[in-house]
Amino acid sequence: AKSRRGNALCFFDPSMQVALSTRAQLLADLKQALPEGQFRLHLQPQFDAAGQLTGAEALLRWQHPQRGLVAPGAFIAVAEDSELIVPIGRWVLETACALLARWQREPALRELGLSVNVSQRQFRQADFVGMVGECLAASGARAHRLELELTESLVLEDVNDSIAKMHLLRTRGVRFAVDDFGTGYSSLAYLTRLPLHRLKIDRSFVQQLGESHSDDVVVQTILGMACNLELDVVAEGVETQQQYDFLVAHGCGGYQGYLFARPMPVEDFEALAAGQGGT
Ligand code: C2E
Ligand code: CA
Ligand code: CA
Ligand code: CA
Secondary structure, three states: OHHHHHHHHHHOOHHHHHHHHHHHHHHHHHHHHOOOOOEEEEEEEEEEOOOOEEEEEEEEEEEEOOOEEEOHHHOHHHHHHHOOHHHHHHHHHHHHHHHHHHHOOOOOOOOOEEEEEOOHHHHHOOOHHHHHHHHHHHHOOOHHHEEEEEEHHHHHHOHHHHHHHHHHHHHHOOEEEEEEEOOOOOOOHHHHHOOOOEEEEOHHHHOOOOOOHHHHHHHHHHHHHHHHOOOEEEEOOOOOHHHHHHHHHOOOOEEOOOOOOOOEEHHHHHHHHHHOOOO
């Protein structure tokens, strides 16, 4: 009886009421965001070991009329639960492809790649491959400049569907990266079965480089494995010189993190790229 009362109390917990109405309000607002044109893409620069700009990751932002600029952590899960992630994800891809197509005409921008995050529900749509193809065709973007980031857990949740879709898109030239690499399953057998281009070492391993022996070993192992499998690597969330030095010393080829640049509006990224003086 006590635990029942506990549950009942929990149910009427005023703070939970607030949480529920906030979530309902969030969902209602989220439904309006696409038709109202409230989404933005911010771009976080990526660099090679020589410090050359190589491209960017597209990160979704929501310009909420009252709350201001909202980061995806606050709404992606709600969008995923409600299937709103499907049209939102399509908007992200359309916008990214339109950017790539525009960059093709600019000498300082034409060599840059653009990475786009793909959510589980979006990737499982039966027409996902066709949708990406339409975005590429409609924009005229070159497919090999587009990289789709998939997490390990997404890929492995239905590995046959993943392999089939990835091969179809790879045939068209689209590239794939494993996002948050090292945080998912420890079975690496799937790596050789997938048409992968890059691994993105998760920020959680990068954070304590040079301080945590086990993270040092994990990162060295990932770098060695990627080298053997002929995959490129991007280290995510590089914040300190110490982390960067460790990664350079161990042959990491790609870098992304606050040490170099934060995610920024498209115009700022384009100005940065122009300032690098082309390639
Ligand atoms: P993610 O794909 O792992 O993206 C990297 C996140 O790390 C970004 O957070 C980025 O701002 C942040 N970050 C980059 N460098 C550093 C650093 O040096 N230090 C720290 N502390 N953080 C750093 P953001 O933009 O808040 O995005 C969070 C997550 O939301 C992303 O994680 C991704 O899973 C998801 N997301 C973002 N955009 C999209 C999208 O268009 N579609 C989908 N499905 N998910 C998205
Ligand atoms: Ca990502
Ligand atoms: Ca990541
Ligand atoms: Ca992450």
